[in-house]
Structures are given as C-alpha cells and as structure tokens.
C-alpha cells in the first residue's frame with residue numbers, strides 16, 4: 413500500500429514536470445497567453461491565440477489567428493503602457509465616434525507598441541509598420557513563431573505580470589478584399605486606415621497549468637478554456653502511458 417502511494421506520488425511529480433516542460437519557458441521564466449478576439453467595430457470575424465514565454469529579457473512568441481483579410485500584410489505587436497488599462501479597447505474608446513477604433517484610439521487600453529512581431533529582422537517599435545516583414549495571412553490565417561526576441565527588463569516584467577496586450581492590425585471595412593478607402597492611417601498618412609486599424613486583440617494573461625478551475629468569469633474566461641483544453645489534452649496524452657493506462661489495464665484484469 414505504502415509502496416503504491418509512493419509510486420502514484422512519483423508519477424504525479426513526473427506529470428507536473430512534463431507539464432512545465434511543455435512550454436518553452438525555462439524554470440526561471442514565465443509564460444502568458446492571450447485569446448485574440450475581434451476589435452469592436454472592426455468588422456472582423458476571426459479569432460486566435462498567442463503565447464509569450466519570458467526568460468530573462470528574451471521572449472518567444474507563438475501566435476495563430478484566422479478570419480483576417482487574406483493576402484495582405486498584418487502588422488502585429490505587443491503593446492504595453494504603464495498608464496494603460498492593460499486590456500483590449502472597447503467601443504467606448506472610439507473618441508471620434510466613426511464606429512471604428514484606430515490604433516491611437518485603442519492606446520488608452522493597450523498602450524504603445526513595445527515589440528514588433530516581425531518575421532525577420534528588427535523587432536523594436538521602429539519596425540511597427542515594416543510591412544514586408546509581417547505575415548500576410550494567406551487564406552486569412554496567420555501563423556507566427558519567433559524566439560530570441562530581446563526586450564527591456566521593464567517590458568519583460570510587464571509581460572510576465574500580465575500587463576501586455578497582443579494586437580494584430582489590418583481590417584477591411586468595405587469588404588473589397590484589400591486595404592483601401594479615403595480615410596488615412598493615424599500611424600502613417602500614406603496608408604489607408606484599413607491597413608493599420610486593429611483587427612484582433614488579446615491581453616496576455618498568466619494561465620497556470622491546471623489553474624483554469626478558478627474561472628475569472630466573463631467572455632475572457634470562456635475563450636481561455638480553449639487554450640486550457642489543449643493543455644489538458646497534452647497532459648492526458650502524457651499521462652496515458654502512466655497512471656491512466658495503468659488504471660485501465662487494472663480495470664481490464666478485473
């Protein structure tokens with residue numbers, strides 16, 4: 413009996429290690445997740461997820477999204493501002509009341525750009541609109557993975573603290589399949605506002621392994637469970653070779 417409980421304890425310990433090892437974060441690092449949802453007034457019907465692992469002042473970012481304007485560059489950033497609300501904007505942030513949120517109108521919610529999620533080269537705010545280095549969402553689907561992104565210690569701390577926000581830009585209000593329209597971008601007057609207005613957004617929040625039962629309620633909690641199911645699935649798969657399989661075979665013997 414005593415032997416068995418020791419075995420179970422050891423197995424659970426191993427599972428915990430597996431779960432921690434599943435993320436790119438090192439033992440000293442942390443990891444935060446975002447559920448990307450359409451910006452109100454964007455006309456976007458898409459969704460996505462983003463994960464950022466922090467190790468010292470280096471971050472690794474993985475992101476996937478659907479429902480974006482296909483074949484057009486989508487600037488994507490991590491935003492953070494000490495004075496921001498650390499969340500995605502609401503339609504009440506539409507200060508000019510045109511029914512759309514441009515990037516500046518969202519700033520009180522998510523703050524300025526701190527990391528440009530380019531696929532190559534510089535990742536600083538200077539690359540905020542480096543159009544040729546962002547994903548073009550073929551078929552409306554964006555996939556992104558990049559490691560070794562250096563950030564300041566302040567930005568690393570903000571991300572770890574759950575205060576940063578991922579924003580993917582680029583919308584198509586008039587549904588003509590391209591960035592167009594007479595309204596110019598608040599960021600770059602040479603571009604239509606469609607090219608830079610925010611499309612999908614998600615606050616990067618700490619989601620401890622198995623910690624979803626606490627339920628933070630609301631829509632965010634609901635979307636978060638999607639990520640957790642993925643995590644849970646991996647756990648079950650890992651456990652399948654151990655405890656669960658063992659239990660099953662025991663049952664079969666009986």
Ligand SMILES: [Cu+2]
Nearest residue numbers: 488489525579
């Ligand atoms: Cu941005």
